[in-house]
Amino acid sequence: MARAFRATTRGYRADMETYERRLLSHLCADVISMLEARGQASGDDAATAPEDGFAHFRRELAGLGVDIDGETEESGLEPPADAALARLLPDASGDPAEAAQLRRLSEASLRESKIADLRAARMALESDPVSLSEEQAPVFGRALNAVRLTLAARLEIDDEDDAERVHQMASGSKASTTEEFMAELYTFTTWLQESLFSAMLDVMPDDQ
């Protein structure tokens, strides 16, 4: 059984069983794959190719970028259809046109920063105990949050009642279904994240 995060003289530390660290690392890897697949589907490769000063021109040439009226089409990135991706990469505006524009500007870098967080978390999970410096702690915390958001989407947690339902499911006897297992993982990552940020808030100076 794991011992939650607590502050140490050099950061934060949690004692976790080997299987718990492995499981969490796998979950991080799953979220990374999901984000990478989204990147490939959105044509990140084309966007990052170094030679391409003509991408915009070629898109127009291919008839992509201009609609029949000659107005610029809101092409490119549609909001993710998948519930978990939609939680990780949400719209930045209530106005759909505005949201589409902001998504084109920022989604790729947002995806990259999340992938970087999750990779760093996997590295941290290689060591026993899991020790985080002050600098690593927020990164690990963000990765845990991405995992929680993903599990929550799969468990269809849309309101506080759903959250309670999942909590009840997890506190039952040994998990026998995938959903019950996911509920246990959700509760576990929630508990870890809560302990980490409570410790971080305690350490944070009042005048910051």
Added chain:
Amino acid sequence: MTSAAGSTLTQEGTELDLQRSVLHSRPYQVVVWNDPVNLMSYVAWVFRSYFGYSRDKAHQLMLQVHHEGRSVVASGPREKAEQDVTAMHSYGLQATVEEAE
């Protein structure tokens, strides 16, 4: 930066700049929305560490999100507000940018 004393032209320019910055200083706001997943401690920590808010202010904003469903956590020029929203997304919070009323 050099002194502009005695130069009417520069003063006018400065006044124009000032007007422009006043015009654009508060038109956009960063709204954070409630959701059943993000932890209260986490949300408060994000407000403190990212915006540099005091313990009390961060706690107050977090409670506003929790009880009222949303809270305007910052406002400013459009680009800055958009940057803040992306930052909130990087922490996994649900946030949008909107024009101030």
